[in-house]
Amino acid sequence: MSAHLGRRLRRGATSGAVVAAAVAALAASQAPEAIPPTADNAGGDRAIGAGDTASPSGDHSATGDSPYYTELPPLTTPNKPGASINLPVITGPAEAGIPASVLSAYKRAEQSIRSTDPGCNLPWQLLAGIGKVESGQARGGRVDANGTTFSPILGPVLNGVGFADISDTDGGAYDGDATHDRAVGPMQFIPSTWATWGQDANSDGKKDPNNIYDAAQAAGLYLCANDRNLALKADLDRAILSYNRSREYLNTVLSWFEYYQRGTHQIPDGTGVLPVDRSDGPRGNRPTSPLSPSPTSPAPQPSTPGTPRPTQPGGPTEGSTPTPTPPTPTTPPVTPPTKPPTVPPAVRVARLAPVATGQLTAVTESTFAKSPAVAALDASGTPVPGVSIRFEVTGATDTRFSGGATTVTVTTGSSGIAHAPALRAGQKVGSFTVNATVSGRTMNATVFAATVTERRADALVRTADDTLSATTGTAFTPKVQVKATDKGVLAPGVLVTAVIVASATGAESADSPYFKDAVTGDTFRTVSLKTNADGLITLPALFAGDKAGEYVIRLTAPGGGKTDVKLTVTAPTSTPAPTPTPEPSPEPTSSGTESPEASPSPSA
Structure with missing residues (x-):
């Protein structure tokens, strides 16, 4: 019923105001600033997109304004009043289910970009909304274990017949067409946009627009360009319109974004609900034109025969022939030129080239004579300034950068070169490495080998x-x-x-x-x-x-x-013991005699 209603709304059977009301209902849970967008003709009777008849140029949009799926979410949202927002796995409305690998890619991209550009406030549900309308979540999650689609997802040939006219920019490398470009992959990047924003988010050594991890990361960076803060409604709208410049596209993505914000759940890969209606489908509408203000004329007022028309003060009297008033010429508002997205320096880097520093060696407890240095280069080999380079000491070592840190971040200068701080060897001897990477990117590291040896004495x-x-x-x-x-x-x-x-x-x-x-x-x-x-x-x-x-x-x-x-x-010197001297024996005396001393004898 809801899908049928969505198709009726898009085919013009109901006014744009009704569609705006439906979108507003889906946005009921948003912050005060996140108000629903207006329809193409606010309050008019024109179906969304019906007035966008000019072929789009495709300039400055991620997809070249290629066709997209136009089905709206069910009117029954995942957390209708009284329901829990913490839905169990594989339950709830079928449309709220997102294939496991696809959901993982969106969440990984959000986490990565929030770590390097927190001011953007990228929500993964926005990536999910875009992925839904661009490819039906990678054709319902038909991806392999690495997140690559089983077959390429290609948009129509952008040859100017009902679509933008974009001549080939990749030699057919991504889209198989060497004459014109086509949007490629689950997030539908045209090759020229992918050349600038393409990522290797799954670290398999290549940037593949048909890989959901690579494509989701690139889409997130693209949406955050020009210092956008996606928590602000104006920046959110600008970001979505930079992807495909159509009001209908904006409204459709916002409806899915808000739907997923109210709750979703993981389903097995390959089991997602596939959308049917597309913006270039049987309804006869070509893809919508680039967004630009268009003058609106007052709707004619019905009149009843015989009823006199009111006159302006000082005008002709009743029954007289009114003098026709020439219409006031109106000048269509001038559309300011579209500003191409500003590509962050980190995104422009294609590789890091080691700067010749010689062998990194030092003896224990000394400062290395040289430190690692890299040059950040884009795809053409041009240096990229302003890139944050992360140097990290890895391995079983007590070597540290100045200040005792094992990880430092250095910004490339005007020549695109970043020099790591001085390295100080500790007491451990042996080999280790210093890895240089672009902060927030998953590209392969540039590795420097280093060795600490013992101090020597010959x-x-x-x-x-x-x-x-x-x-x-x-x-x-x-x-x-x-x-x-x-x-x-x-x-x-x-x-x-x-x-x-x-x-x-x-x-x-x-x-x-x-x-x-x-x-x-x-x-x-x-x-x-x-x-x-x-x-x-x-x-x-x-x-x-x-x-x-x-x-x-x-x-x-x-x-x-x-x-x-x-x-x-x-051994200690031994001293002989002295010989004892015997004491003299006393002479024998007669028994009963006195001392031998003579006594004077008496005289006769």
């Missing part, structure tokens, strides 16, 4: 030549200091490894000397130290083990530098 020399010896269990003095050089130049930042081994076997031993950490007291026989700005390292405190013998500290560095420092461990 010579290690001890700074003193005194003998290092200690007895078991004591410390060696003084501490050991070594200087690293590379090609005769001091080598700072070089990682030198020192291992204590036995001279005879070259192996570590539990009895050999050892290093000792002055803070933690930990002991170890292998240590790695980085040379300072003067190329020097000082080994930790060194102690002899419990076994006397000859040992070496074997030092090595990347780049071939090596040296051995000899260590001698001796």
